Amino acid sequence: MAGVELKVQNAEFHLQRMEQSLNLPEPTALYVALEASGAILGTDWHRSFYAHLDAFLSAVRSVPEVIQFCFGKDDHHLVRQAFAVLPPEELARRCEFKKQFKSTHNAFRHLALSEARHISEHRTGFAPVDVTVVGMLGITYVGGPTKQIPTTETRHIDDAELAWMQNQIPIRPLWDRFYIDEKPLFPECHNYLACARDLVNEAHTISDRVHGNNHLTLPRET
Numbered sequence: 001m002a003g004v005e006l007k008v009q010n011a012e013f014h015l016q017r018m019e020q021s022l023n024l025p026e027p028t029a030l031y032v033a034l035e036a037s038g039a040i041l042g043t044d045w046h047r048s049f050y051a052h053l054d055a056f057l058s059a060v061r062s063v064p065e066v067i068q069f070c071f072g073k074d075d076h077h078l079v080r081q082a083f084a085v086l087p088p089e090e091l092a093r094r095c096e097f098k099k100q101f102k103s104t105h106n107a108f109r110h111l112a113l114s115e116a117r118h119i120s121e122h123r124t125g126f127a128p129v130d131v132t133v134v135g136m137l138g139i140t141y142v143g144g145p146t147k148q149i150p151t152t153e154t155r156h157i158d159d160a161e162l163a164w165m166q167n168q169i170p171i172r173p174l175w176d177r178f179y180i181d182e183k184p185l186f187p188e189c190h191n192y193l194a195c196a197r198d199l200v201n202e203a204h205t206i207s208d209r210v211h212g213n214n215h216l217t218l219p220r221e222t
Helices: 002-021 029-036 046-071 080-084 088-109 112-122 160-165 185-210
Strands: 129-134 140-143 152-154 168-170 178-180
Touching (some): 080 088, 178 185
Antiparallel strands (some): 129 178, 152 168
């Protein structure tokens, strides 16, 4: 299960990085001084956030496929021959694992974020995520993976004597403003990761029942 656990750990890492992408820099004395001088800090979240989202979706979605390859039978044409030459007794056990794992696998494949990953990797090239931010001036900005919201907004002042107040104000999204298929993104991601962990636990149970202590050969070794 080492490869499966690694996929789950990778998913956890990318989810943490998504959350960290939206955090402001630590309010050190230098940070406070720079922001007080009018510098705009901590707004370059867009590229990092969506890159980690894509990586998260890919890592979680691959969990059942790795399970199937290691404990069941993968029918992909590139590895079909490798499975065909396994010892008949082992191949029979692998087929039985696949049979018992099928309903759990199918249910996972049809989760909303599994579909989002499919959309990102095989259709549009990005996940169907949107973010809505209301700036300090009351203006609403809507963005997504291919539509970056502005990093700043500027207060409009008509009085020339007060023009010095016409400074830039940072626009910063909050984690609860991201949605996927009209559902809050972060709760959906945490639920998706929890489902992957449940999938791993179920695979453990089936493997113990079907394979027991019998040897399993990685198909690439044949």
